[in-house]
Each structure stands twice: as structure tokens, then as C-alpha cells.
Amino acid sequence: MKKHPMLKYLKEEGPMGDRLPMILCPGCGSGQVLNAAFHAIDKIIEEDGIAKENFVFITGVGCSARLTSHYLNFDSGWTIHGRTLPIATGALLANPELRIIVITGDGDTGAIGGNHFIHACRRNIDLTILCINNGLYGMTGGQVAPTTGIGLKTSTTPYGNTEESFDLSKMAETAGATYVARWTTAHPRQTVRAIMKGVRKKGTAFIEIMSQCPVHWKETPVDMLKALKKNSVRLKGDEAVPNGKIPIGEFCNIEKPEWIESYQKVIDQFN
Ligand SMILES: Cc1ncc(C[n+]2csc(CCOP(=O)(O)OP(=O)(O)O)c2C)c(N)n1
Ligand code: SF4
Numbered sequence: 001m002k003k004h005p006m007l008k009y010l011k012e013e014g015p016m017g018d019r020l021p022m023i024l025c026p027g028c029g030s031g032q033v034l035n036a037a038f039h040a041i042d043k044i045i046e047e048d049g050i051a052k053e054n055f056v057f058i059t060g061v062g063c064s065a066r067l068t069s070h071y072l073n074f075d076s077g078w079t080i081h082g083r084t085l086p087i088a089t090g091a092l093l094a095n096p097e098l099r100i101i102v103i104t105g106d107g108d109t110g111a112i113g114g115n116h117f118i119h120a121c122r123r124n125i126d127l128t129i130l131c132i133n134n135g136l137y138g139m140t141g142g143q144v145a146p147t148t149g150i151g152l153k154t155s156t157t158p159y160g161n162t163e164e165s166f167d168l169s170k171m172a173e174t175a176g177a178t179y180v181a182r183w184t185t186a187h188p189r190q191t192v193r194a195i196m197k198g199v200r201k202k203g204t205a206f207i208e209i210m211s212q213c214p215v216h217w218k219e220t221p222v223d224m225l226k227a228l229k230k231n232s233v234r235l236k237g238d239e240a241v242p243n244g245k246i247p248i249g250e251f252c253n254i255e256k257p258e259w260i261e262s263y264q265k266v267i268d269q270f271n
């Protein structure tokens, strides 16, 4: 049987023996995001001649964060909930040649790690952040997150969420990231292209991928994917977001000094 071309990027053995099946529930969107990341890296290795050894994955804690040292045939760090970005920054300071891919969840980024998130974007640190936004805390039982839509029922909001939610992409752009895009798991090709652009961007690239958690949203993966496709919209100019729709596309792609390079210039004055 022909092997999946991306299997080369998975370890021969995972925590439960054979690398597949992964620990993720069947139909979870996180596996699709990992597949997109592998395709993007594969192309960059081929087209830009960057060695595989230069790619490092850093994750925090959450379902999304399981996409790391357990399975990946890359150097990687499975770190602390919410602290992915400081740890990724430390790794990059130690070796600025690295291409660091951070895989994080909406809770990891927008709740416990919110402050690290805005300051990484403000500093414009050369990281590619893939934020898997399933609209809740998947790993711990489907609790409400800062990204949960208003009125939605979760395990901790059985009568409907009463809080306004964060727009993580808007936050990244406002805080200073140089590449920001949002796609969904129903947009695999666009996601691959966005990840490639993010990795090639010298600065903070934030790519938000709206994803399905069929277990806690209690829907089938197929219905959730159809809904992601149907409910996402590409806006033109200042067009208002139609009610209930998710804006998708590339929101920001600019050039400005990257912090580790700027910091190195200060150090170089004394060498
Ligand atoms: C310091 C700390 N606080 C809380 C937790 C419990 N915890 C683990 S994962 C998680 C939420 C994960 O949600 P998200 O980042 O959206 O990832 P998902 O599981 O949805 O992919 C929480 C609160 C923890 N592990 N560490
Ligand atoms: S609980 Fe949800 S987010 Fe977590 S692995 Fe299962 S489907 Fe994916």
C-alpha cells in the first residue's frame, strides 16, 4: 500500500506504540492542521533548501498541544499551558537560525497565555504561530474559552455563554504581528499557503485555523466542516462582517524590524 507522503515527518512510535492512531479523537481538526504544517514545511525544505533540522515545534498544553514530541520526527518542546511563546522566544534567542513553529490552542493563546501573545506580537519575534481555534477548552472537558461565541452552550455555560469573545487575529494584528491570516480546516490549501508565508516572514506570523471539536460541540466532523465552509466569508475592504459569519483570509502582511535582529545589533556594538 502507498504510504501517506507526510508519514516521514512522524516518529516510528508514539506514546502508545505505533505512531497511528494518534491520541486525538477521530475527526478532530488538529490532525488536519498538522498535515497542513507538514505540507508547508515539506515545500519550504524543497524550495528554499532549509534543512529539516532547522525546524522546531513548540507547543503548550491542550489537545492541539499534543502535536509535538510524542509524534513528531522534528526537534520539539511540549511545554507549559500558556507559556509556549516565552519558551519559543528563548529557543530562538539561543539559535536565531531556527524556524520555530508554535502550535497552540485558543485557550493557550487567548486565556492563560494572552499577555505573552500580545507581547510576542508587539516585539515581532520571528515565530510562526498556528493557533487551532476550536472555540473551547477541548482537553479539559469542553469548557467556555475567551473565543467561545456569545450564546453558545458549553460544559460550563449550559444556559449559553454571556461573554463577548476575542478576535485573536485582530488582536495579533493590532499588537504588531507582521503576518496574520485566518482560515479553517475546510480550507486546507489556503492554510498550507498561509503557513508557508508565515515561515518565510521575518517576524511574528499568526495563523488562526478555525477547527472542529466534534466531541464537545456534539456534532459530526463532516457537519462541522460543512458549517465552517458555509459560515466563513472573505470580506472586501471595510465591509462589515455579516451576522454569524467568520471573516477569513490574509489580514496583514507587512515588513518591519524583527526583535531578535534588532537586539543583536545592540550586542554587536560591544563586540
Ligand atoms: C497552568 C495550567 N492551568 C490549567 C491547566 C488545565 N488545562 C489544560 S489544557 C487547558 C485548556 C486547553 O484549551 P485550548 O488551549 O483551547 O486547547 P484545546 O484542548 O482546545 O486544543 C487547560 C485549562 C493546565 N494544564 N495548566
Ligand atoms: S476533545 Fe475535541 S479538540 Fe480534543 S482531541 Fe477530541 S475532538 Fe479534538
Ligand SMILES: [Mg+2]
Pocket (backbone or CB within 6 Å): 105, 106, 107, 132, 133, 134, 135, 136, 137, 138, 145
Ligand atoms: Mg481550544
